[in-house]
Structures are given as C-alpha cells and as structure tokens.
Amino acid sequence: MTNQTPASNHITLCAAFQDRVRRTPHAVALRTPGGGVEVTWRQWDQRVRAIAAGLAALGVGRGDTVGLMLTNRPEFHLADAAALHLGATPFSIYNTSAPDQISYLFGNAGNAVVFCDERFLPRLREVAGTVEHIVCVDGEAEGAMSLTELESRGDSGFDFEAAWRAVEPSDLATIIYTSGTTGPPKGVELTHANVIAEADAMRVLFQIDPGDRVVSYLPAAHIADRVTAQYSAIMFGIQVTCVADLTKLVEGLTDARPHSFFAVPRVWQKFKAAIDTGLAAEQSGAKRKIADWAIRTGIRAARLELAGRSMPPALAVQHRLADKLVLGKLREKLGLDQARGPASGASAISPEILEFFWGLGIRIYEVWGMSETGGATTANAPGQTRLGTVGRAVLNMEVRIAEDGELLTRGPTVTRGYRNDPERTAELFDADGWLHTGDIATVDADGYVTIVDRKKELIITSHGKNMSPSNIENAIKAATSLVGQVVAIGDNRPYVAALAVLDPDAAAGFAATHGISASSPAELAAHPDIRAAVLAGVQEGNEKLARVEQLKRVRIIPTTWDPGGDELTPTMKLRRRPIAEKYRHEIESLFEPDPTDDVLRL
Numbered sequence: 001m002t003n004q005t006p007a008s009n010h011i012t013l014c015a016a017f018q019d020r021v022r023r024t025p026h027a028v029a030l031r032t033p034g035g036g037v038e039v040t041w042r043q044w045d046q047r048v049r050a051i052a053a054g055l056a057a058l059g060v061g062r063g064d065t066v067g068l069m070l071t072n073r074p075e076f077h078l079a080d081a082a083a084l085h086l087g088a089t090p091f092s093i094y095n096t097s098a099p100d101q102i103s104y105l106f107g108n109a110g111n112a113v114v115f116c117d118e119r120f121l122p123r124l125r126e127v128a129g130t131v132e133h134i135v136c137v138d139g140e141a142e143g144a145m146s147l148t149e150l151e152s153r154g155d156s157g158f159d160f161e162a163a164w165r166a167v168e169p170s171d172l173a174t175i176i177y178t179s180g181t182t183g184p185p186k187g188v189e190l191t192h193a194n195v196i197a198e199a200d201a202m203r204v205l206f207q208i209d210p211g212d213r214v215v216s217y218l219p220a221a222h223i224a225d226r227v228t229a230q231y232s233a234i235m236f237g238i239q240v241t242c243v244a245d246l247t248k249l250v251e252g253l254t255d256a257r258p259h260s261f262f263a264v265p266r267v268w269q270k271f272k273a274a275i276d277t278g279l280a281a282e283q284s285g286a287k288r289k290i291a292d293w294a295i296r297t298g299i300r301a302a303r304l305e306l307a308g309r310s311m312p313p314a315l316a317v318q319h320r321l322a323d324k325l326v327l328g329k330l331r332e333k334l335g336l337d338q339a340r341g342p343a344s345g346a347s348a349i350s351p352e353i354l355e356f357f358w359g360l361g362i363r364i365y366e367v368w369g370m371s372e373t374g375g376a377t378t379a380n381a382p383g384q385t386r387l388g389t390v391g392r393a394v395l396n397m398e399v400r401i402a403e404d405g406e407l408l409t410r411g412p413t414v415t416r417g418y419r420n421d422p423e424r425t426a427e428l429f430d431a432d433g434w435l436h437t438g439d440i441a442t443v444d445a446d447g448y449v450t451i452v453d454r455k456k457e458l459i460i461t462s463h464g465k466n467m468s469p470s471n472i473e474n475a476i477k478a479a480t481s482l483v484g485q486v487v488a489i490g491d492n493r494p495y496v497a498a499l500a501v502l503d504p505d506a507a508a509g510f511a512a513t514h515g516i517s518a519s520s521p522a523e524l525a526a527h528p529d530i531r532a533a534v535l536a537g538v539q540e541g542n543e544k545l546a547r548v549e550q551l552k553r554v555r556i557i558p559t560t561w562d563p564g565g566d567e568l569t570p571t572m573k574l575r576r577r578p579i580a581e582k583y584r585h586e587i588e589s590l591f592e593p594d595p596t597d598d599v600l601r602l
Contacts, residue, residue, distance in 0.1 A: 014165075017085070024211075027211060029077075030044060031074070032241065039078075051150060052083075052163065053155060053156075055150070057154055060113055062171070064111070065088065068220060069115070073244055077230060085164040089172040089174060091177070091221075092174075096570050097564075099127055107129055107130070108420055109175060109419065111131065115135045116137070117138055133145065168192070169193035173191055187421070188371040189416050189418070190223075191416065194414070199232055200395060202394075205382075211238070212239070214238050214259070216230075218571075224264075227374070238259075238260075241256035249267070258336075259338055262345065264346040265346070265350075265474075268353055269353060269503075272357070273506040277505065279292070290326065294323075295359055299356065300315060301319045302358035306385060331360060334362070341365060342363070348471070349474065350478035352478040353478050355387060365379060372435060373414055374415065378392055388450060390451055393409070396411050397411035399443065404455075405442075408435065410432075439455065470488075471549070472549050475541040484503030485501040485568070493591055497553040497590035502521065502524055502525060504560055510530060510533065511527075521559050535554070538554055538602060552601070553595065553599050
C-alpha cells in the first residue's frame with residue numbers, strides 16, 4: 001500500500017528525519033551489502049547529533065556550505081543529514097574531479113569544511129582556497145581530522161533542537177553541480193521545499209512504503225541518487241544499501257533485492273549485454289533455444305500489456321511457462337525480482353531495450369528531468385506508460401512547448417537559480433517563470449512528452465536535413481551489445497557517420513565465445529571478426545532509422561571511455577565538444593573520398 005502521509009506535513013527534511021526516528025527507531029536505515037555495517041534510525045540520529053555539534057564547533061551554521069567527496073557509504077548519509085540539521089547546505093562533488101575542478105567548485109560553493117574518503121586526500125591537499133577543515137571518514141590520516149575526532153569536538157551545550165527547528169522550507173538543501181558538458185559546472189540551488197516536492201511526486205506515482213529497500217550506487221553528486229536514496233529515505237523511511245564499487249552493482253542488487261531502482265541508460269544496456277553474452281556462452285544448444293523462446297514470449301506478452309490488451313489463453317500459458325523456466329530466474333539473477341518501480345533517466349534510452357526488459361518482467365519506467373528541476377519532471381508509471389515517451393508531468397508540475405519546439409516547465413521542484421551566477425540564472429527563466437530546458441520535445445494530446453534531443457546538439461546535414469544524434473546512437477546500441485558508446489557525426493556533412501567504442505565486457509565475452517585470443521581494446525577493435533560483428537550490428541540498427549539518418553561509415557576507437565574522462569561525464573553522458581576536438585583526425589577520416597581500412601563502410 002502506498003504511503004499516504006502528505007510530505008508537505010514535514011515542512012523540512014530535518015522535521016521529516018526527526019519524525020521518522022520517533023516512528024521507527026529500531027529499523028535499519030543504512031547498510032552495506034551483506035550487513036557488514038547496519039545503522040538504525042536511532043543510531044543515525046545519534047551520529048547526526050554528534051557530527052552536527054562537531055561542525056558547529058568548527059563554525060558551521062545556518063546558511064553555510066559543507067562539501068562531500070565520498071563514495072556510496074553510510075558516512076555520506078550521516079554527514080549530509082548532520083549538515084542539514086544545522087541549516088547548512090551539504091553538496092557533493094564527483095569523485096573523478098581533478099584538483100583544478102575541485103578548486104573551482106569549492107570557490108563557487110564557499111565551503112570551509114569537506115568530508116572525504118582517504119583515497120581522495122591527495123587531490124584535496126592540492127586545493128588552495130577557503131577550505132579550512134578536511135574530515136576523513138576512513139579514520140586517521142595525515143592532514144585531516146577523523147570523523148571520530150570531529151564528533152568529539154562538539155560542545156555538550158550545543159542546542160541541536162533549536163538548530164534544526166530553525167530550518168525553513170526556503171533554506172537550501174543542496175547544490176547540484178552540473179557535469180559540465182559545454183562549459184564550467186553550474187551550481188543548481190535546491191531548497192528543502194524543492195526536494196520535498198520532488199520526493200512527494202515520486203510517492204504519488206510509485207508505491208513507496210516504510211521499510212522498502214533501495215540501492216545507492218550512483219554518485220551522490222547526481223540528483224537521482226540524492227532523491228532516490230537520501231531524500232526518499234528521510235521522507236518515507238526506506239532502507240538504503242550503499243554500494244561503493246560500481247563493478248559490484250549486481251552483487252549489491254542481489255543482496256538488497258530493492259523495491260525501487262533508478263539507472264541511467266548505460267547501466268540497463270550493460271545488464272542487457274551481460275544477458276546476451278551469458279546466453280551466447282551457454283554450451284547447451286537446447287538451453288539457448290529455450291531461453292530465446294522465453295524472451296521472445298515475454299516480449300510478445302509485454303507488447304500486449306503496454307497496449308492495454310489481454311493475452312490470448314494460449315500465450316498466457318506459454319508466458320507462465322517461460323517465466324518459470326527463464327524469465328523469473330533472470331530477474332532473480334539481476335536482483336530485480338522484487339522491484340516495483342525501476343526507472344531509467346538522465347539521457348535517452350532505446351524503446352527496444354525497454355521492451356526487452358518489460359519482456360523479462362522488469363517494467364522500466366522512463367523519466368525525464370534535470371538537476372534544475374530537482375529530478376524527474378515527467379514520468380511513465382504503472383498503468384501510465386508509453387514506450388518512446390518520457391511520460392507525463394509529475395505532481396504539480398507544468399510543461400509546454402515553445403514556438404521553436406523547446407520544452408518549458410515550471411512548478412515547485414524548480415531551482416531558484418544557479419549559485420553566484422545571476423547572468424546564467426536570468427537566461428534560464430523567461431518573464432512568466434517558465435524554465436527553458438534546452439531540450440526539443442513534443443507533447444501529445446494525452447500529455448505524454450517525447451524528447452527529440454538537446455536543442456544545441458541537433459544534426460543539420462549539408463543537405464539541410466535535421467535529425468537527432470541520440471536517436472541514431474540509441475538505435476545502434478540497441479542492435480548490438482558489442483558497442484558501448486556511439487557518437488553520431490553529421491553536422492554540415494553530406495551524410496551521417498559515427499565513432500564507436502566497444503563495450504569491454506561484451507567484447508571480451510564475444511572473444512571468448514569465438515576463440516579470439518586478443519584481449520586489449522586495440523587488439524579487439526582491430527580483429528576482423530569483431531569488426532564484422534559491429535558492422536552487422538550497425539546495419540541492423542540502420543534498419544530502424546530513416547534513410548537520411550542511417551550511418552554510412554563507422555570507425556571503432558581502439559580505447560575504452562570511462563565515466564569522468566575526456567569523453568564521458570561522471571553520469572556517462574557524451575562530452576561532444578571534447579570528443580570532436582580529441583578525435584578530429586578520426587572524424588575527418590570518416591568523410592574522406594577514399595577512406596583507409598580503419599573505416600567501416602556500409
């Protein structure tokens with residue numbers, strides 16, 4: 001049963017937190033996989049009081065900022081909530097940030113204190129400026145105080161109750177720094193009222209009950225992790241399992257068995273690639289055929305469900321058998337057998353990939369939002385899903401399309417502006433308070449929003465044809481698990497071509513299955529069998545595209561692209577401008593009259 005407690009009754013996150021402590025003091029709120037660390041609500045509250053007192057002794061108070069450079073661990077939640085109870089503003093930065101980036105972010109935020117893992121200390125020590133205190137949560141470390149030491153510094157006379165009760169809905173709850181795909185990061189300021197409105201919108205759409213489980217694995221600098229883990233835990237009493245190592249996400253999922261799970265498209269693509277690779281490696285031909293039949297049966301059933309139609313009796317019988325033999329086991333293997341509201345967002349995902357997971361019985365609901373809108377602004381939901389769209393406006397939010405096709409939105413989740421940046425804040429809003437998202441979109445008669453692409457990223461070929469690069473890229477990634485990243489290029493060009501990067505796990509699996517001894521990214525990218533498989537996948541993807549969108553040439557880049565690197569943001573979005581500069585030679589080779597053998601031609 002959905003929690004019907006109105007979020008507005010809590011007024012601030014601090015009040016919601018204290019209410020939850022009173023209601024369920026002995027329930028486990030925070031944990032690590034396997035239960036190695038478990039923190040109850042009462043214990044969380046006790047630590048929050050001690051850390052808040054320690055921060056107050058360092059001079060942190062209402063209106064100040066506190067930096068966090070932490071992996072997904074319980075200490076993040078302790079420090080974040082402690083700062084909130086002081087009326088301070090905790091904010092996270094991406095753990096891949098270089099010293100000069102850290103210096104810029106801290107200069108913009110103006111924080112005197114930062115919490116960190118010991119591994120990040122060398123970079124923090126390089127940062128000059130206003131940071132006076134580094135708190136290392138791992139224990140004793142040179143040049144930093146430990147968390148234990150901070151907690152021991154608190155004045156026993158510190159009035160914790162007065163501090164948190166003084167916090168108001170208009171106070172800042174956090175600053176979300178954009179990942180900087182087109183320039184310096186912007187500090188999106190979100191208030192308690194903003195994030196409570198966002199959490200409440202999610203509660204209305206998806207069943208969220210006290211004691212529900214969620215996995216925290218995305219960077220805390222990403223609004224999605226803040227909303228789905230920290231804020232939803234505080235608002236609704238859900239249990240958070242912290243997975244610090246992204247490579248062990250599936251192990252974390254199978255341990256936690258989450259009821260809700262948010263992932264960016266790349267994570268869903270990786271899950272599908274793992275399933276594809278596992279089935280291809282199955283020694284028994286009979287088992288492979290059964291698995292293929294079961295998945296196809298599941299997809300047939302999903303298409304009927306999405307269309308609002310009932311299954312014919314024969315298909316219903318087949319589907320029950322398919323679920324028993326294969327589909328249910330795949331859900332359990334991914335740890336998503338109890339997930340009620342898995343979601344995809346942050347960038348576009350192929351409808352074919354969504355349909356694949358719906359066929360497995362994992363009903364992924366695509367959402368759309370921005371840091372500037374506090375998270376999901378439109379969403380598909382149970383009984384309200386149309387694949388290919390990002391759903392309808394969530395609770396109390398409005399959307400409309402401007403004359404040039406740009407999506408506009410306004411409502412209670414929308415930021416008050418960018419930190420210390422009145423010029424870019426002014427550019428964000430129009431005179432009527434509508435936020436200009438930068439996305440080109442359409443809205444159908446029932447209110448379902450379809451995102452076309454980023455306004456500044458649309459491809460216009462030399463023949464004047466307009467098209468969406470992400471639509472092209474997603475079609476290719478949906479057609480072949482071998483390709484991890486695709487960058488469509490065609491602006492002011494006679495046709496569309498692309499750079500492609502192999503998915504390292506899928507490529508290694510393909511090599512093992514086909515007896516290929518190559519192992520390095522360069523060797524794999526150059527192997528004729530892999531090149532032929534990529535070409536076949538691109539051809540299959542092309543069939544889903546209009547003729548003018550189809551790729552004519554592809555070049556496989558013989559390296560891997562990692563989140564937070566030159567090519568990808570920490571949330572795995574393409575950095576198109578840096579890619580264009582770094583791979584200028586490779587891009588030009590795609591359009592030469594007589595290209596070398598490095599270029600795959602279709």
